[in-house]
Amino acid sequence: MPTHYDTLSIGSGEAGKLICWTRSKTLGVKTAVIEYKWIGGSCPNIACLPSKNLLFSASIVYTAQKYTQSGLLKISEPVEVNMQAVRERKREMVKGLIEMHESVFTGSGSELILGLGGLVDAHTVEVSCHDGSTRILTADNIVLCTGSRALIPPIPGLAASNLLTHTELLELDVVPEHLVILGAGYIGIEFAQAMRRLGAQVTVLERGPRILKSVDEDVTFALQEILESEGVKFETMIGLEKVEGQSGTSVTLSGKKNGKPYSVTASHLLVAGGRVPNTDHAGLKEAGIELTERGHVKVNEYLQTNLPNVFAVGGCSGNSQSTHMGRDDFRIVSQYLLKPNSPPRSILSREVPSTLYTSPELAHVGLTELAAKASHTPYRLAKLPMTAFLRSRTMDATSGFAKVLISATDDTILGYTVLGPSAGEMLPVVQLAMAEGLSYQKIEDLVITHPSMNEGLGSLFEKVPPRE
Ligand SMILES: Cc1cc2nc3c(=O)[nH]c(=O)nc-3n(C[C@H](O)[C@H](O)[C@H](O)COP(=O)(O)OP(=O)(O)OC[C@H]3O[C@@H](n4cnc5c(N)ncnc54)[C@H](O)[C@@H]3O)c2cc1C
Numbered sequence: 001m002p003t004h005y006d007t008l009s010i011g012s013g014e015a016g017k018l019i020c021w022t023r024s025k026t027l028g029v030k031t032a033v034i035e036y037k038w039i040g041g042s043c044p045n046i047a048c049l050p051s052k053n054l055l056f057s058a059s060i061v062y063t064a065q066k067y068t069q070s071g072l073l074k075i076s077e078p079v080e081v082n083m084q085a086v087r088e089r090k091r092e093m094v095k096g097l098i099e100m101h102e103s104v105f106t107g108s109g110s111e112l113i114l115g116l117g118g119l120v121d122a123h124t125v126e127v128s129c130h131d132g133s134t135r136i137l138t139a140d141n142i143v144l145c146t147g148s149r150a151l152i153p154p155i156p157g158l159a160a161s162n163l164l165t166h167t168e169l170l171e172l173d174v175v176p177e178h179l180v181i182l183g184a185g186y187i188g189i190e191f192a193q194a195m196r197r198l199g200a201q202v203t204v205l206e207r208g209p210r211i212l213k214s215v216d217e218d219v220t221f222a223l224q225e226i227l228e229s230e231g232v233k234f235e236t237m238i239g240l241e242k243v244e245g246q247s248g249t250s251v252t253l254s255g256k257k258n259g260k261p262y263s264v265t266a267s268h269l270l271v272a273g274g275r276v277p278n279t280d281h282a283g284l285k286e287a288g289i290e291l292t293e294r295g296h297v298k299v300n301e302y303l304q305t306n307l308p309n310v311f312a313v314g315g316c317s318g319n320s321q322s323t324h325m326g327r328d329d330f331r332i333v334s335q336y337l338l339k340p341n342s343p344p345r346s347i348l349s350r351e352v353p354s355t356l357y358t359s360p361e362l363a364h365v366g367l368t369e370l371a372a373k374a375s376h377t378p379y380r381l382a383k384l385p386m387t388a389f390l391r392s393r394t395m396d397a398t399s400g401f402a403k404v405l406i407s408a409t410d411d412t413i414l415g416y417t418v419l420g421p422s423a424g425e426m427l428p429v430v431q432l433a434m435a436e437g438l439s440y441q442k443i444e445d446l447v448i449t450h451p452s453m454n455e456g457l458g459s460l461f462e463k464v465p466p467r468e
């Protein structure tokens with residue numbers, strides 16, 4: 001006999017686990033999360049948190065070396081990195097996060113089933129359990145939270161090159177002599193700085209004309225300059241044609257740069273060229289779930305699939321590419337399930353903030369100038385160099401700037417970007433003003449403690465040109 005549940009999640013990513021935990025804990029209903037490999041999903045195991053852990057280890061090494069050279073620290077031996085200890089620190093953190101997840105499962109009453117889940121029909125899931133058994137489960141609601149994986153571009157020789165994705169890179173116990181990174185997106189850029197600071201020679205190959213293509217050009221230009229000053233090498237307009245050799249020993253990538261022959265040989269290769277949704281293996285098509293051309297699950301504004309009791313959240317639906325947006329997906333689905341006739345939230349018009357965790361951080365919310373121009377939205381622009389954020393001077397971290405786009409017709413904030421220390425922590429005050437439709441003067445009027453990074457907001461808003 002199948003076991004019946006109120007809600008089942010295939011995959012234990014952010015939204016799926018939170019939906020099940022919350023329904024079991026607050027409504028006392030029976031839920032279960034089916035997880036094939038990573039308890040709690042990618043974020044705590046192989047993505048956000050381990051990569052930030054690596055960046056932090058790298059920042060310690062970088063800071064120690066920088067201040068030994070400046071004479072502030074007197075260390076008689078050269079500062080060298082112990083990569084096994086770097087990995088161990090990361091592994092310990094991950095272990096603690098898994099224990100935390102297991103205890104939340106126990107505390108919430110939601111069941112964790114270890115195995116591969118496959119959708120059979122709108123109400124049935126078959127699980128090939130890790131203990132060798134097969135279980136048939138039925139549910140009123142099913143959540144697809146299967147995430148995404150690294151895209152391996154179809155370049156001859158690439159798939160057979162023993163390449164690293166983020167998962168394998170985070171398990172390295174040696175510093176690569178020379179790491180070549182395919183892709184200058186979020187993953188490529190964060191790992192480029194981390195591995196450079198840990199001592200690797202780093203070359204980033206990007207097929208487009210610049211790094212982080214959705215970010216304004218003045219911002220990416222400044223960020224690239226900072227990373228280049230630390231020794232990261234960028235090659236843009238690269239059309240790769242073949243890969244020879246093996247990552248781990250010697251690997252050569254060749255093709256064209258601006259139409260001319262180009263090749264690079266390195267000891268290791270990291271592929272960070274985008275993501276593909278995990279929607280090709282969980283019986284979705286066979287069960288009648290509609291997919292988009294790019295393989296994402298098709299959903300409506302409440303993340304509902306074409307089967308009304310089946311929802312798709314996180315990366316598998318293509319609507320959220322970050323853990324915090326996954327958390328918002330959880331709120332949308334949870335609230336929809338409670339109030340299907342008047343759902344309070346949807347994916348329409350929600351803010352999508354982002355932070356890139358390099359040093360300095362790059363944080364953004366709302367419209368970029370690129371997007372404002374593309375949508376013909378009139379705006380007023382204010383920019384302030386990081387040197388004017390006095391706190392940055394106390395930390396030798398004066399590279400970067402902040403910029404804000406203010407509506408041309410009223411005083412509301414359209415967009416905000418900061419490249420500077422703790423930039424991610426500087427988003428929420430502006431986000432709140434944006435969400436509430438407040439004028440920028442409301443922030444300018446605040447008494448903000450000195451010398452905090454947010455103190456600079458007053459000076460930034462002072463530079464907003466008057467309305468015409
Ligand atoms: C290197 C890296 C760094 C990142 N850094 C950040 C960051 O700093 N901040 C941020 O907000 N976002 C970051 N992200 C993005 C973030 O990790 C994801 O958006 C987030 O994990 C949400 O993913 P998800 O819930 O869609 O899926 P996932 O977290 O990937 O969870 C899906 C789970 O489903 C399981 N699964 C798949 N199919 C099945 C099946 N059939 N049966 C059972 N289980 C299955 C998988 O094993 C996996 O555990 C980063 C991503 C990467 C790769």
Ligand SMILES: NC(=O)c1ccc[n+]([C@@H]2O[C@H](COP(=O)([O-])OP(=O)(O)OC[C@H]3O[C@@H](n4cnc5c(N)ncnc54)[C@H](O)[C@@H]3O)[C@@H](O)[C@H]2O)c1
Pocket residue numbers: 153182183184185186187188190205206207208211212213238240272273274275321322354355356357
């Ligand atoms: N701090 C964060 O929030 C954070 C950190 C890491 C990852 N993430 C998330 O993970 C997701 C995936 O990141 P990603 O960096 O893999 O993908 P991406 O799509 O952001 O960037 C991939 C880059 O690789 C380039 N590329 C693709 N194929 C190429 C090729 N053949 N040759 C050269 N360049 C090529 C693309 O032009 C693009 O610039 C992002 O959506 C991001 O939101 C978030």
